[in-house]
Amino acid sequence: MAKRKAPEVNAGSMADIAFLLLIFFLVTTTIETDSGINRKLPPMEDQIDPPIIREKNIFTVVVNKNNQLLVEESLTDIKDLRGLAVEFLDNGGGSGEEACTYCQGNRDSRSSDNPDKAIISLKNDRETQYKVYIAVQNELVAAYNELRNREFARLNPNMGISYVEADLIYSDPRTSADDKANLKEKIDVVKLLYPQKLSEAEPSKVN
Amino acid sequence: MAKFNKKKSGDLPAISTASLPDIVFMLLFFFMVATVMRDSTLMVQNTLPAADQVQKLDKKDRVIYIYAGKPSTRYIDTYGSQARIQLNDKFGTVEEVGAFVLAERAAKREELQNVLTTALKVDSDTKMGIISDIKQELRKVNALKLNYTTRVGDYTQNFN
Numbered sequence: 001m002a003k004r005k006a007p008e009v010n011a012g013s014m015a016d017i018a019f020l021l022l023i024f025f026l027v028t029t030t031i032e033t034d035s036g037i038n039r040k041l042p043p044m045e046d047q048i049d050p051p052i053i054r055e056k057n058i059f060t061v062v063v064n065k066n067n068q069l070l071v072e073e074s075l076t077d078i079k080d081l082r083g084l085a086v087e088f089l090d091n092g093g094g095s096g097e098e099a100c101t102y103c104q105g106n107r108d109s110r111s112s113d114n115p116d117k118a119i120i121s122l123k124n125d126r127e128t129q130y131k132v133y134i135a136v137q138n139e140l141v142a143a144y145n146e147l148r149n150r151e152f153a154r155l156n157p158n159m160g161i162s163y164v165e166a167d168l169i170y171s172d173p174r175t176s177a178d179d180k181a182n183l184k185e186k187i188d189v190v191k192l193l194y195p196q197k198l199s200e201a202e203p204s205k206v207n
Numbered sequence: 208m209a210k211f212n213k214k215k216s217g218d219l220p221a222i223s224t225a226s227l228p229d230i231v232f233m234l235l236f237f238f239m240v241a242t243v244m245r246d247s248t249l250m251v252q253n254t255l256p257a258a259d260q261v262q263k264l265d266k267k268d269r270v271i272y273i274y275a276g277k278p279s280t281r282y283i284d285t286y287g288s289q290a291r292i293q294l295n296d297k298f299g300t301v302e303e304v305g306a307f308v309l310a311e312r313a314a315k316r317e318e319l320q321n322v323l324t325t326a327l328k329v330d331s332d333t334k335m336g337i338i339s340d341i342k343q344e345l346r347k348v349n350a351l352k353l354n355y356t357t358r359v360g361d362y363t364q365n366f367n
Contacts, residue, residue, distance in 0.1 A: 006220040018229035022236055034270075034326060035261040036356035044346045078362070126336030130329050131256035131365035133338075134355060138258040138362045145260055164260075173265065202339065 037137055042199075056110055057117045059088045063136055065127030078135055085143035087111075089118050089194065102151060102193060115147070115194045123201040140198060147194045156186055163190055251276035251293050256331035257360030264326060264354050269319055271311045271350070273304065275337055276330025290333045292341065301337070304344040312350070324352040331365060 061081070062070040069076050071084055092103025094113030103114065112118035120140055124133055145164050152163035159166070169175055170183045251274050264270060274293040278286040291298045294307045312320055325345055329338060345353065 008220055009223055018226060018233045022233040034264045034328075034354075034356050035359060036264060036326065036354045037258055037260065038262050038324075039353045039355065041342060041346050041351040041353055043349065043351060078366075124335050124339075126334060126339065128335040129331070130333045130335060130338060131331035133335055134256040134258055134331070134357060135362040135365045137355065138260050138357075141260040168263070171263065202343075 037134070037141060039137075039198075053117075053119060054113075056093075057112050057119060059085065059112070059118065059120045061120065061122045061136060061140070063122075063124040063128045063132060065125040067129055067132040069136065078132075078139060081136065081139045082143050082146070085120065085140055086146055088120075089115050089143060090147055091118070102154075104150075119197045119199055121199045121201060141196075144194055144196050148190045151193050152186070152190045155189060159186075163187070248296065249274065249293070250279060250282055250296075250298065251291060252279050252330045252332075253328055254331050255328065255356060255358045257364040258355075258357040258362060259359060261357055261359055262354075264324065264356065268315070269323055270354075271308060271323055271325045272328060273307075273325060273341060274328045275341065276333055290330070290337050292337065301340040301344060304341055305348040308345065308348050308350045322352075323350065324354050325350050326354045326356045328356045 060070075060072055064070065069078055069081065071081060076084065087105060088111055090103050090105035091108055091111040092100030092105050092114055093107050093109045093111050094100060094117070098113040098117065100114035105111075122136065122140070124136075148163040152159075152166065161169070166183055166187055170180060170187060175183075253274060253276055275290060276293075277283075277288055277290050278298070286298060292301065292304065293299065294303060299307060308325065312323055315323065327338065327341065342353070345351070
């Protein structure tokens with residue numbers, strides 16, 4: 001009597017398949033890390049005599065309680081903010097000692113002398129929404145990054161990466177010390193060309 | 208003699224369950240790895256705003272978190288709908304921020320105490336007033352490195 005039983009499925013390799021999947025997920029999953037805009041607050045001690053800054057070297061951005069944007073005293077859409085900030089920072093209107101050799105701006109004598117002098121002043125209302133404030137911060141940082149990218153590409157034409165990517169690699173803890181030292185040098189040069197001078201005024205009360 | 212094979216019995220062979228432990232372990236490992244531990248339960252609404260010019264904030268042991276936003280629906284009855292600050296597991300006032308940061312700083316290892324960053328996880332609909340107050344408090348205790356934690360996304364998403 002050839003009573004055939006259905007053959008049992010061999011489960012021996014199941015564990016291998018399971019491990020294969022496990023390793024696949026291990027490799028492809030990135031643990032979510034928080035990211036955000038880094039800022040440095042000014043220290044508390046009052047400056048005894050604030051340095052004299054000429055009006056033309058200040059780029060004023062005001063956000064009011066209705067989330068409207070006032071850039072250099074005119075109502076502006078947030079889409080134009082980045083372009084205006086780039087134009088201001090890259091103006092290079094100074095002459096003599098204050099001239100800017102690498103700027104590609106309009107060299108308007110009514111705008112900033114050089115990127116080192118140029119200060120962006122951001123002021124918001126207490127009623128401003130946080131998300132609008134972040135959008136403005138984002139655009140201002142973007143303006144700096146745009147210029148730094150340009151200079152980074154000009155100084156290191158064969159690197160094949162932008163300033164932002166270089167900064168990312170630099171701050172990655174997995175990067176080796178040698179690479180870091182190498183990158184730091186290049187990043188610092190660019191940082192010095194376009195220093196981030198973003199001043200925040202204390203917010204105005206509801207007015 | 209015609210031998211009639213008894214038709215194979217209709218019931219299917221039992222599926223082997225020998226691999227079940229493997230699958231379970233696999234899932235376990237997966238979740239162990241992919242889960243981000245949150246050490247305090249959120250008591251405020253926390254939809255972060257979007258930004259794309261962001262820098263990563265790794266090394267969790269170097270970060271102090273401060274949450275702010277409207278109390279979540281569970282707490283609205285008790286705490287009202289005004290934006291509040293959450294420090295660890297409880298609501299705090301603006302005045303408590305300084306003491307909280309100092310306490311957190313003191314709890315960290317000595318070599319990390321100078322490189323700490325304060326991450327502000329603030330709901331996108333919060334008004335700037337409370338954030339400015341927090342910033343003033345942080346300046347008072349000299350915790351100057353700040354990170355506005357955001358989602359990664361285009362800034363125009365903030366205007367919907």
